[in-house]
Amino acid sequence: MTTWSVEALEARLDAFRLGPVDLELAPGRTVAVLGSSGAGKTTLLRALAGFLPVTSGRIRREGRDITELAPERRGLGYVPQGLGLFAHRNVARNVSYPYEVRGRTDARARSRELLARFGLAELAHRYPARLSGGERQRVALARALAAEPQVVVWDEPGQALDVEARHALVDVLDDLRSNERLPVVLVTHDPALAFSTAEEFLVLRRGRVVLRGGAGALLDHPPDAFVARFAGFENVFDRAALANTPAGSLGRWLLERSGPGGVAFGRPHVVPAGGTWTATVASVRPTPEGVAVAARMRSLPVVLRQEPGVGASLPVPGATVGFHLEEKSLRALGSADPPIGEAA
Amino acid sequence: MRRDGPYWLALQVALSGSLLLLFVLPIVALFTYAPPSRILAAWNNSQVREAIGLTLYASGIAVLAAVVFAIPLGYLLARRRFPGRAVVESVVALPVVVPHLLVGLGLFLLLLPGAPLGKAMAYLGIPVYDTIWGVVLVMVFVSAPYTVLAADLSFRAVDDRVLEAARSLGAGPATAFLTVTVPLALRGLVAGLLLSWARAVSEIGGILILAQVVYPGGPYGGPVTSTVSVYVYNLVQQGDLPDAAAVSSVFLLIAFGIFLAVRLGERSGWLPWRRGELAP
Numbered sequence: 297m298t299t300w301s302v303e304a305l306e307a308r309l310d311a312f313r314l315g316p317v318d319l320e321l322a323p324g325r326t327v328a329v330l331g332s333s334g335a336g337k338t339t340l341l342r343a344l345a346g347f348l349p350v351t352s353g354r355i356r357r358e359g360r361d362i363t364e365l366a367p368e369r370r371g372l373g374y375v376p377q378g379l380g381l382f383a384h385r386n387v388a389r390n391v392s393y394p395y396e397v398r399g400r401t402d403a404r405a406r407s408r409e410l411l412a413r414f415g416l417a418e419l420a421h422r423y424p425a426r427l428s429g430g431e432r433q434r435v436a437l438a439r440a441l442a443a444e445p446q447v448v449v450w451d452e453p454g455q456a457l458d459v460e461a462r463h464a465l466v467d468v469l470d471d472l473r474s475n476e477r478l479p480v481v482l483v484t485h486d487p488a489l490a491f492s493t494a495e496e497f498l499v500l501r502r503g504r505v506v507l508r509g510g511a512g513a514l515l516d517h518p519p520d521a522f523v524a525r526f527a528g529f530e531n532v533f534d535r536a537a538l539a540n541t542p543a544g545s546l547g548r549w550l551l552e553r554s555g556p557g558g559v560a561f562g563r564p565h566v567v568p569a570g571g572t573w574t575a576t577v578a579s580v581r582p583t584p585e586g587v588a589v590a591a592r593m594r595s596l597p598v599v600l601r602q603e604p605g606v607g608a609s610l611p612v613p614g615a616t617v618g619f620h621l622e623e624k625s626l627r628a629l630g631s632a633d634p635p636i637g638e639a640a
Numbered sequence: 641m642r643r644d645g646p647y648w649l650a651l652q653v654a655l656s657g658s659l660l661l662l663f664v665l666p667i668v669a670l671f672t673y674a675p676p677s678r679i680l681a682a683w684n685n686s687q688v689r690e691a692i693g694l695t696l697y698a699s700g701i702a703v704l705a706a707v708v709f710a711i712p713l714g715y716l717l718a719r720r721r722f723p724g725r726a727v728v729e730s731v732v733a734l735p736v737v738v739p740h741l742l743v744g745l746g747l748f749l750l751l752l753p754g755a756p757l758g759k760a761m762a763y764l765g766i767p768v769y770d771t772i773w774g775v776v777l778v779m780v781f782v783s784a785p786y787t788v789l790a791a792d793l794s795f796r797a798v799d800d801r802v803l804e805a806a807r808s809l810g811a812g813p814a815t816a817f818l819t820v821t822v823p824l825a826l827r828g829l830v831a832g833l834l835l836s837w838a839r840a841v842s843e844i845g846g847i848l849i850l851a852q853v854v855y856p857g858g859p860y861g862g863p864v865t866s867t868v869s870v871y872v873y874n875l876v877q878q879g880d881l882p883d884a885a886a887v888s889s890v891f892l893l894i895a896f897g898i899f900l901a902v903r904l905g906e907r908s909g910w911l912p913w914r915r916g917e918l919a920p
Contacts, residue, residue: 347804367807380805384823384913394809397819443809 299323300447300479305353307343314339314503316353321447321479326469328494329483332522335500337483338377341449344481345374357446368397373445377452377483379436381424387411387435388420394443407442414438414468430461437468447479448472454486462489469493487526499523518627524560529627530588530599534558540595546573546621547596553623557630563588563601564619566611571618575600577611591617667892674886682886690863691871692891694854698772698867699840701859702779706787706836709780711829714791732788735781740845743781747774748849772860774851775867779840786839790832794825826913827906834902841895844869 299322306315314336319327329337342348344355346367355363362370382390391410395403411417414434424432433453440448453469454462466489472478473493484490490497497514499507506519518524524532533550535558541547550559566589575591575598582588589600589611600619602610611617644652671679682688716722717729735743751758751768761768768774798821806816822829847867855864866874868891875884905911 342804345804345808347807366812367804368810368812370808372808374804374808376801376805378799378801380799380802382802382806382820382824384826393806393811393819397806397809397811397815439805439809445808 299358301356302344303354303356305340305343305355306351307339307348308351309339309348312336312339312503314343314500315505317498317500317505318508319481319498321481323477323479324473325496326473326480326482326494327496327498328490329481329498329500330490330523330526331500332520334502336503337500338451339503340500341374341376341451341481341483344449345372346370371444371446373440373443373448375436375440375448375450375453377455379432381432381435381439383424386421386423387416387427390424390435391416391438391442393439410438410442428461429457430464433457433461433465434468437472441476445478447481449481451483452485453482454484454489462486465489466492485526487528490526516627518560518629520557520629521560524627524629528562529560530563532558532560532629533596534629537596542594545596546593546598550626553626553628555628555630557628560627560629561621561625563599564621564625566600566602567618567620569618572620574616574618577613577615577617579613580610589617670885670888670892674882674889678882678886679889682883682890687865688868688871688887688890690865691868691887692894693862694772694775694860694865695841695868695891696894697860698775699779699783699837701772701776702783702840703833703837705776705780706784706833710784710787710832710836711791714788714832715795717788717792718795729792732785735785740778740782740843741849742845744778744846744849747777747781747846751850767857768850770851770853770855771857772851772854773858775847775854778846778850779843782843782846783836783840786835787829787832790828790835791825794828794832795821797828798824823913830902830911830913834899838895841867841891842869843867844873848873 299320301321302317302319304316304318306313306317308314312334317340321327329340331337339348343350346365350363353363354361357371367374382393385393388407388411392403392407395406400406408417411420414437416431416434416438419427419431419435424435427435437448440450453465457465469480469482470493472480480493482490482494491511494511496510497507498505499514499519501520501522507513507517507523514523514527518527518529521532521534533547533554535551535554535556538547538551538554538558541551553559563585573593575593578590578592578597580587580589586601586603587610589602591598591600598619600617674682713732717725717732738746747768749755751761753759753762766773768777802824803816803820806820807813811819844867847870851866852870853864853866854860856862865871868887872884872887872891875881875887902911906914
């Protein structure tokens with residue numbers, strides 16, 4: 297089993313600068329790379345895969361420096377955004393491609409094994425244009441494994457998948473982790489996929505690492521509004537929005553507790569009678585975790601939750617509801633000293 | 641899927657139909673002007689066959705030259721950033737807009753025995769005037785830009801991420817180019833080469849100046865003849881319009897057959913470059 301390490305990696309793409317990024321990729325570990333659009337997630341993966349020149353820092357495989365190694369010699373299975381399937385080759389020939397380019401005489405037999413393993417044998421003669429999103433994902437992964445990589449790097453694996461296909465993808469990633477013992481790096485915008493597969497999270501903002509740690513670090517110290525929303529905080533307010541709320545309101549109270557980037561919290565429960573704060577209901581919608589109540593407190597929109605069975609009836613738009621907001625449920629955003637390297 | 645309204649559909653049919661009529665009517669006029677017996681006679685005429693043979697042969701060499709020289713240029717324009725790229729793109733478009741008599745005149749002047757290129761050709765023992773080389777030279781000049789433009793567009797359309805996937809799967813740059821870039825761009829490349837071929841066989845202006853009559857020599861060992869376009873031009877000059885129409889009809893049938901064969905080959909999957917798109 298191979299361990300990869302990324303040490304103070306920096307790269308440039310035109311005017312964009314990435315890094316420094318440090319990363320440890322141990323066998324069977326999955327790292328999810330998060331960040332808003334333009335944060336540098338894909339740039340990081342392309343630098344790891346050897347498609348962008350590294351301006352400083354090193355990439356090591358079992359201690360051996362591979363920073364300057366050509367992409368085809370890195371042993372890194374890169375699945376790009378959109379999967380990069382070959383439209384002119386059918387499924388079988390997509391999967392056998394890595395064997396063919398390496399001149400393997402057993403290309404057919406080996407690719408047949410992979411097709412069977414990923415449930416693609418029936419689709420062997422189909423072309424990518426005729427596959428569903430989930431099937432395409434399986435082809436991409438089978439093809440990546442045919443190259444016998446020592447790490448899998450996957451840009452947006454959950455993109456354009458239906459719910460079933462996404463569940464199947466989680467199983468496949470679990471299999472990679474537990475059976476293949478491969479380190480996996482994922483870029484994803486899908487919180488469910490990230491939390492169900494990754495042990496470690498790397499958060500980028502404008503090319504710089506703002507958080508590296510486990511799910512606990514992400515939930516306890518969301519560095520910015522993007523990560524807070526990603527982690528499931530439904531009420532996220534930046535400082536400017538809070539500063540503009542009228543004096544004496546919830547906004548002022550939150551402002552006192554927010555970090556330089558603002559504050560985030562989940563969905564406080566609606567209290568049938570009373571409550572520290574009151575708000576006017578704007579809309580009500582059912583969710584698996586209970587009824588989500590969108591309300592406004594003066595100019596501040598908040599999302600509240602009413603558990604099934606609580607209260608005699610659902611609040612209606614225009615009604616006034618009360619809620620409590622505990623200080624310990626608040627998360628300050630953009631703290632001056634982000635907990636880089638903190639473990640879960 | 642949203643269906644088009646009847647008026648919108650009627651407009652599309654009217655506009656497309658008008659253009660198709662413009663394409664078809666002059667051809668119909670040719671076929672109706674020359675009776676079938678005359679077309680058959682033209683087909684059996686050895687001089688006509690020689691002219692057609694020369695035209696297909698010379699245009700084949702021109703297409704080969706487009707493969708060798710125009711496709712790499714298209715690739716360069718599509719995939720590399722370099723200073724002066726806009727100038728190069730404009731230069732590529734020039735042969736399309738220059739009147740073709742001027743093309744012939746320009747090549748004629750360039751190849752005069754005292755001119756540098758003329759001296760070089762003489763030194764290499766490649767005669768150009770009234771030889772197949774003259775025909776090929778003019779054909780390449782007027783036709784290769786279509787392949788350059790098509791190659792540029794086709795290579796641009798190949799997603800970088802697909803190439804990156806190929807590289808990370810173990811393919812070196814050359815292997816990735818041959819196994820992924822070229823196959824994915826092939827449909828556009830073939831379309832460009834077909835256009836180049838069509839432009840080459842229809843050329844007359846430059847050929848009239850450089851090689852109105854083609855004598856044996858170089859890769860051509862056949863009898864003295866001329867390209868079909870010049871052959872038909874000569875018939876028109878002589879006032880023999882029925883024979884001109886008959887020879888044109890024969891050549892049009894051949895050209896139509898070639899285009900149709902390529903299209904049918906594509907659609908059936910026999911030719912490989914649309915298989916991924918058309919396969920069930």
